Amino acid sequence: MDTPSSPLSNGHSFPDDAAAARNGDSAAKKRRLLPLSADELRREFAHHDPSVARVNNGSFGSCPLSILSAQQRWQRLWLRQPDAFFFDELQPSILRSREAIRALIRADHVEEVSLVDNATTAAAIVFQRFQRAFHEGVYAPGDAVVLLHYAYGSVKKSAHAYVARAGATVVEAPLPFPVASAADVVSEFRKALDVARDGGRRRVRLAVIDHITSMPSVVVPVKQLTQICRDEGVEQVFVDAAHALGNVEVDVSDIGADFYTSNLHKWFFCPPSVAFLYCRRSPESTDIHHPVVSSEYGKGLAIESGWIGTRDYSAQLVVPEVVDFINRFEGGINGIMKKNHEKVVEMGKMLAEAWGTSLGAPPEMSCSMIMVGLPPRLRVDSDEDAQKLRKYLRGKFQVEVPTHYNGRRPGDEDEAVTGYVRISHQVYNSLDDYCRLRDAICKLLSLGLACKDLLPFL
Amino acid sequence: MATDPATVKGDQAEEDGDRAAANGHQAAEDGEIAAANGHQAAEEGGEIAAVNGHQAAEDDDRAAVNGHQAAEDGDRAAVNGHQAAEERGEIAAVNGRREEEDGDRAWKKARRAETMTAEEIRLEFAHHGSEMARVNNGSFGCCPASVQAAQRRLQDLWLRHPEKFFCDNLQPWILRSRDVIRGLINADRVEEVSIVDNATTAAAVVFQHVQRAFYEGAYAAGDSIVMLHYAYGSVKKSAQAYVAGAGGNVVEVPLPFPVRSEEEVVVEFRKALEVAKDGGKRKVRLAVIDHITSMPCVVIPVKRLTQICREEGVDQVFIDAAHAIGNVEVDVRDIGADFYASNLYKWFFCPPSAALLYTKLSPSSSLHHPIVASEYGNGLPAESAWVGARDYTPHLVVPDAAAFVSRLPGGLSALISRNKKKVVEMGEMLAKAWGTALGCPPEMACAMVMVGLPPALRVEGDGDAQRLRRHLREAYLVEVPVYYNPRRADDDAVSAYARISHQVYNLEDDYLRLRDAVAQLVADGFTCAALSSPPP
Numbered sequence: 001m002d003t004p005s006s007p008l009s010n011g012h013s014f015p016d017d018a019a020a021a022r023n024g025d026s027a028a029k030k031r032r033l034l035p036l037s038a039d040e041l042r043r044e045f046a047h048h049d050p051s052v053a054r055v056n057n058g059s060f061g062s063c064p065l066s067i068l069s070a071q072q073r074w075q076r077l078w079l080r081q082p083d084a085f086f087f088d089e090l091q092p093s094i095l096r097s098r099e100a101i102r103a104l105i106r107a108d109h110v111e112e113v114s115l116v117d118n119a120t121t122a123a124a125i126v127f128q129r130f131q132r133a134f135h136e137g138v139y140a141p142g143d144a145v146v147l148l149h150y151a152y153g154s155v156k157k158s159a160h161a162y163v164a165r166a167g168a169t170v171v172e173a174p175l176p177f178p179v180a181s182a183a184d185v186v187s188e189f190r191k192a193l194d195v196a197r198d199g200g201r202r203r204v205r206l207a208v209i210d211h212i213t214s215m216p217s218v219v220v221p222v223k224q225l226t227q228i229c230r231d232e233g234v235e236q237v238f239v240d241a242a243h244a245l246g247n248v249e250v251d252v253s254d255i256g257a258d259f260y261t262s263n264l265h266k267w268f269f270c271p272p273s274v275a276f277l278y279c280r281r282s283p284e285s286t287d288i289h290h291p292v293v294s295s296e297y298g299k300g301l302a303i304e305s306g307w308i309g310t311r312d313y314s315a316q317l318v319v320p321e322v323v324d325f326i327n328r329f330e331g332g333i334n335g336i337m338k339k340n341h342e343k344v345v346e347m348g349k350m351l352a353e354a355w356g357t358s359l360g361a362p363p364e365m366s367c368s369m370i371m372v373g374l375p376p377r378l379r380v381d382s383d384e385d386a387q388k389l390r391k392y393l394r395g396k397f398q399v400e401v402p403t404h405y406n407g408r409r410p411g412d413e414d415e416a417v418t419g420y421v422r423i424s425h426q427v428y429n430s431l432d433d434y435c436r437l438r439d440a441i442c443k444l445l446s447l448g449l450a451c452k453d454l455l456p457f458l
Numbered sequence: 459m460a461t462d463p464a465t466v467k468g469d470q471a472e473e474d475g476d477r478a479a480a481n482g483h484q485a486a487e488d489g490e491i492a493a494a495n496g497h498q499a500a501e502e503g504g505e506i507a508a509v510n511g512h513q514a515a516e517d518d519d520r521a522a523v524n525g526h527q528a529a530e531d532g533d534r535a536a537v538n539g540h541q542a543a544e545e546r547g548e549i550a551a552v553n554g555r556r557e558e559e560d561g562d563r564a565w566k567k568a569r570r571a572e573t574m575t576a577e578e579i580r581l582e583f584a585h586h587g588s589e590m591a592r593v594n595n596g597s598f599g600c601c602p603a604s605v606q607a608a609q610r611r612l613q614d615l616w617l618r619h620p621e622k623f624f625c626d627n628l629q630p631w632i633l634r635s636r637d638v639i640r641g642l643i644n645a646d647r648v649e650e651v652s653i654v655d656n657a658t659t660a661a662a663v664v665f666q667h668v669q670r671a672f673y674e675g676a677y678a679a680g681d682s683i684v685m686l687h688y689a690y691g692s693v694k695k696s697a698q699a700y701v702a703g704a705g706g707n708v709v710e711v712p713l714p715f716p717v718r719s720e721e722e723v724v725v726e727f728r729k730a731l732e733v734a735k736d737g738g739k740r741k742v743r744l745a746v747i748d749h750i751t752s753m754p755c756v757v758i759p760v761k762r763l764t765q766i767c768r769e770e771g772v773d774q775v776f777i778d779a780a781h782a783i784g785n786v787e788v789d790v791r792d793i794g795a796d797f798y799a800s801n802l803y804k805w806f807f808c809p810p811s812a813a814l815l816y817t818k819l820s821p822s823s824s825l826h827h828p829i830v831a832s833e834y835g836n837g838l839p840a841e842s843a844w845v846g847a848r849d850y851t852p853h854l855v856v857p858d859a860a861a862f863v864s865r866l867p868g869g870l871s872a873l874i875s876r877n878k879k880k881v882v883e884m885g886e887m888l889a890k891a892w893g894t895a896l897g898c899p900p901e902m903a904c905a906m907v908m909v910g911l912p913p914a915l916r917v918e919g920d921g922d923a924q925r926l927r928r929h930l931r932e933a934y935l936v937e938v939p940v941y942y943n944p945r946r947a948d949d950d951a952v953s954a955y956a957r958i959s960h961q962v963y964n965l966e967d968d969y970l971r972l973r974d975a976v977a978q979l980v981a982d983g984f985t986c987a988a989l990s991s992p993p994p
Contacts, residue, residue, distance in 0.1 A: 049619040060620035060847055081587045082598035083937050120846030124829045135673045154846065158830035265847065273848045291828035292662045293696035309658030309692065310598055310803065312810045312852065400621055
C-alpha cells in the first residue's frame, strides 16, 4: 500500500523496509538468478555437519543458506516493528507464498491453498472435519474410513483420535513390500475398499492415500487410486503427500483428490517448517477449519491458517525466494527431481550389488528415495534391531540413514532380506556419502557382526 | 554407559556444563527418555552422543553477534554499529569476535548472574526500530538479543544434524524449559506444565476438551460456560466454534469500563454465574477468566473469582493469562484454577512464540493437543512437545529468557514492580496533559494501563480507533493501541483510550512523544473523521 513517509522518519517507511528485505539490491538479485556454481552449491549446504554422510533428506529435509538468510530478514523485520509488520506485511506475504504454490501444484484457485506447519497439522484439520460430521449426525456410526497400512504413524493416530473415536470404522489397506509393480498396490487397495464397503452396507466417507509412503517408502499410484475411489463411491479422498513437493510431480487438478497436503521443508528447500493443504473448492469445503481458532475463524481455511495467534511465520514467507533458488538449477525443479531420482536409483543399485541384496521397489515406484535390502547376515529381526543398527551407523560411522524392519513371513528362508535402508538423494549429496554407507555395512559383515552383537551406541 | 572417544572429538565443551557442549549426558542426568516412540523418521531415545554444536559456527556463514545478523543485499538491518555483511555465505565478523565466542560469553555471563548495566540493556534491544516510540509491549512482546542468539545456536544445531538433535536433545531440553516454568509459576509437578505456541492454542486445547465432553454425553446440551465480555476475540471465537458448536451455552460477563474497583468486577461475575446456572437448571461446566484482559486492559482478581466458582459449583476454571507471566506475580497453586495459560513471548522475553499451559493434575482431565501425532495418549506435555517436524527453538530458550531476567536489577519481582510503577506514572502524566483519566485504579493496572484520550479527537467507533492508531504510527512514529469504549456512561466524554505498556527498554521520551503527538492532533483541530474520508 502507498503510505507516505513521514518527514520525521528520514525517508524510512515500513513498506520500503519490507520491499528491501524481499528484493535486496539489484546486483544481488541478479546474482541470485544466475546458475549455481559447484562451489556456491557447496557453500549453500556448508552448515550441514561435514563429518556426517547425510543420506536421509527424507526425514527432516534441508534448507540452503540463502533461504535461511532470507528467513532471517523476515524475522528481523518482525522483531524490529511487529505491529507494522502484522498490519501491513504479514498477510500479503503469506498470500504471495500461497500463490507461488498454487501455480506449482496447478490448483485452480488460490483460496484452495492454505499454509500450515506440516502434514501432521493438515491431517488434524481434515480429520477434525470428519469428526464433526460424525458427531453432528451427517455421517452414521460405523461409516468407514480407509487408510494404507503404511500410512505415517502420526496420521494413523490422528485418524483414531478424531474419526474412530467419533464412531468411524477404520479399515487399513495392507500393501505388499517389497513391491514389484503398481498393479500390486492397486489390487490390494481394491480389496481393502471392498472390505470397507462391506458389500454396500457401509458408506466409505474418506480414503487417506499416501502419495509416497514414509516407511517403507514407495511411490503410490495416487491418480489411479483416486479414480478407483470415485468409481467405488468413496465420498472424499485425502492424499497425504508429505514427501511429494520437490520429489515427484504434483498436479492436484490431475490427481483429482479433495484434500492434498505436502511438506515444503522436506524436498522443497524451505526452513522448518511449512506445508500446504490443498482443499478442492466445493460446497463442503466451507466446513473445514484450523483447530487453533482465532479471530479469523469463519473466513476460510487459508485465512484462518494465516493467523493462528502470534507465532513466527517466517518459514511460510520464503516460498518466492525458494522458487528463485530452484530456478538456478538446470531444468528447475524438474531437473532437480530427475537428477535426484537417477542418482538415488544408481546408488541404490550400487549398494544392492555390494551387499548381495535388491531394491525394495522398482525404480518407477521410487522417487528421490529408494529402499535397499540389508544383507541377511546382519540379522535384522525386529524393530529394535533396526533402530539399534541405525544408531550404530550414526555413532560409529557418522552415517545417517533410516532403517526398516520388514518382518519375516512364514516360509521365508533364513537368508531372506528382512531389513532395509531408505536412502535419499538431494542436491548436496555426493558419491562418497553412499560409499561410506556401503563400506560401513560391509565392515560389519567382515567382522561377522549381527544386530544383536552391536553394543548399544550410547 | 559407554563413552566413545570418537564422540568427543572436536568438542569445545564448556567446563561449566554449558548444555550446548555437553556430551549428551544431559539426557541421562535428567533421567528422561529422549526420543518419542513410534516415529518413522527417527528412533527411540536413550542414545547419548557428543554435540559438536560449537563447530557449527565455524562453518556457518550466518554470523550473529549479540543477536545481530549479517545482513545481506542491502538490507538496512545493521544496528548498533555492526556492519551489514554481504555476499551470500560470508560471515561478517564484527570487531573480530565470532558468534560462538559471543554466545558463550553471553551464556557465561548469564550463569554468573551479573546484573546488566543500562547500556547493556539498551544494546539488548537495539534491534527495535529506533525511530519508533514503542509503548505497546503488550501486543507482541519483545526478545532481547542474547535470547535470540541462544535461539539461533539451537537452530544451527538442528540444521547441522537434525536426527541427532531429535534423538538426543529435543525432549530433554523441552523438559528443562518446562521445569523452569514450573518453578516460575509455583506448580507442584512438572507433569502439570506443557509448552504450546501461544494462549490461542491453549484455548483450543481446553475448549476441545469441553467439546468432547459435550459430544460424548458427559455434559448435557445446554450446560453453560461463562466468559468475560472482554475476553480476547480469538478466545471468544474458539468458545463459539468448539463449545457452542457442540451444544454448550456460552454466557458472557459484562464488565464495566472504566472500572473503579475490583468489587465491581466481582459483582458482575456473580450475576453472570447466576444467569449461567439458570436457577439450577443448568450446570456451569467451565468459567474462562482473564487474569489481565487485553482490551480494555485491567487486572482481574482471579483468585477471588476462582474461589467464587468453587463455591458456586462451577466444574472447572480456565484462566486465560495471556499477558501475565513476567507482568504480574503468578502462583497457580494460590490461584487454584484447573487450567492456566500464559504467553512467554509477551512479557517473559521469549522469541515468537511460546506459551505455558498449566493443567492441575486430575483424573478427569485428559487434555489433548489438537495436532495429533505419535505422542498421542502420552499426556499433554508429551503431545505438545512433538506436533510434527517444526522449529521448537522458541520453546527451548525459556532457561535463557529466565537467565536474562535474573540479570535485570532485582530480577523478576523488581522488574514487575518497576514496570507497573513506571507505567502508572507515565499514565498519570499523560492523563494530566490531556485532561483525561486512567481507565482503572492503579491497583488494577500492571505493566499496562489504559489512558483516556482527549474527547476532541472524536473517536466514535472501532474503525476510528484503528485508523487513529495507524495515523499515530505513520505520522508520529508512535506505536500504541487505541480502544474505543462503547460502554461509556452518557456523561463520560472520553470515548477512547490508549493502552500504554512499559517494558525494560522503554524510556520516558517514548511517552513524551506520545503525549506531544496527541497534543499536536488536538491543537491542529484533528478529528478521526478526517481519517475516514477517502483521499482526493
